[in-house]
Amino acid sequence: MKVGFEEKTYESYFNNELDSKSSVYFPPGQVLEGFFGFDSASYSKNSDLWEKLNYPFLPFSGVNLLDIARDLEAEIGHLIDKIPNIKSNLLIQYKRPEYMEKPNSKEWQYWQKEYYRYQIYLKQQSILSKIDKSFGNRALVIYASPAINNIEELVSLKIKGEIIDNSNFKKASDLNNHSLNTYTCAGNYSIAFSEPEKLENIDLISELQKIEDSYYLDNKKWILNTSEVIAKNMKNVKSFNDLMDEYIKFKEFSFIYSLLTMKVFREITGVQWVLNIHT
Template sequence: MDSVAHSRRWHLWRKVGYPFWFSPQFSGVELTEIAHEMEKYLSREVKNIPPMKVNMLFQYKRPQYITMSTGAEWHLWNRKYFRYDLYAQQHALLSHIEKKFGNDAVVLYAAPSVLDVSELVKLKRVGSIIDSTNFRRACELDGHHRNTYIRAGTYSQACSEPERIDNFSLIEMIETVEPSQLRDNDELIVNFAKKIDSAMSEVKGLGCFKTAFEDRMNEFRDYELEQFDIIYAMLTMAVFREITGCQWLIPFDGRKSA
């Protein structure tokens, strides 16, 4: 708000009705007019960045650190270990998305191998979070309700029926994944958002997830924002993130960071 209030751009002030003797005070601007301007801006900016490679969804998990032999999975490790639970509705959605997209999306659970937030902050400062995180593709955990591991970079043991799941390198996976077809940046974003929208209606048993998503998206439809492809795609992914807690990242082709 401070930036707006101190703006010297006359065009912006005219939009809100200043100077006020020419028009009613703060008459406002139609949302569709703003969306039209933003669509033009985003369309231009999306073309000015390096080619995007693949859509990625991260479901972050905060693990428990089990230090006693009374832990339900202690017999799998016979030492201290980390574990996190899967939630049925959330997992059904993530697994469905991964299967629906194939090589056009990477859907992962990400759980750090740290004991507290201060340790996580230190890893962030030195750029080592990826190396200190346990990553699991959603489909690898189908049929399970919990995942366990002793540290990042090693295999996991998923439960209830124990299953060893080998480790993989996130960076190598990003570098080697080949989407089904190459698309321009704007196409990649818009098509992904449309499929996410359809996935939310296809998965059974989502309950409040589906209801909340539809309610929020209907608000944007009421304002006729569907006519703006990139804006509507961004709104779709923002609502998806808000409802599910998933983080959406797109690494650039040829780069290791998103």
């Protein structure tokens, strides 16, 4: 059965801890989400409408979101300039596993004790694999899954700052041609299936620290390049293209459009984008 907490709860705790333990930066999504939350509201110059909505300051002519976008584009540019030099991208696919505790579980013979298991979806894996290949050593593309069984244990580890230490990490490239991954704890190794394959796990923080910066771009070019790589790899995904079409009017604003690309990418795939930076 599935572990006793939601994937979003684990993801939230994980991100907070990662932010405190490593030189990472979560892109300015809140500013953008606030802006496009406003974008989902009605834009109208109809004074009768605003009067019905009890807007107290009449006459009111509305606000053109493209004018706001110009100011926001400049603000995002200033924000990107303030970030220390970007070293690499970290792309995380979170997985909520099943906890297999019965001897008749299919993979029990390989562990001979309780273990965790999550599915690897072909389309999702194909996207991650292509992205990993496109970025090379400029990105770490991983699956992150908790070796935690229930909400009480999750909260206890969150308080102690030990969520990452109790998570299992696999490079997406290691799971090509597999449909399942299994493990018993955070470290040591995993066994992936269909054909059983023993795979060594990684230490996330150590992996981030040792990534070589053999490729340099200034921060603004890095952000733009990242979104271009993602868009190229998502070009055949209809749902991605449909959502991006909704934002086509903002394409002239390069930083806004880049962050929108990453926002839609996350909505479609669930992959968290994090920047590994120099401190």
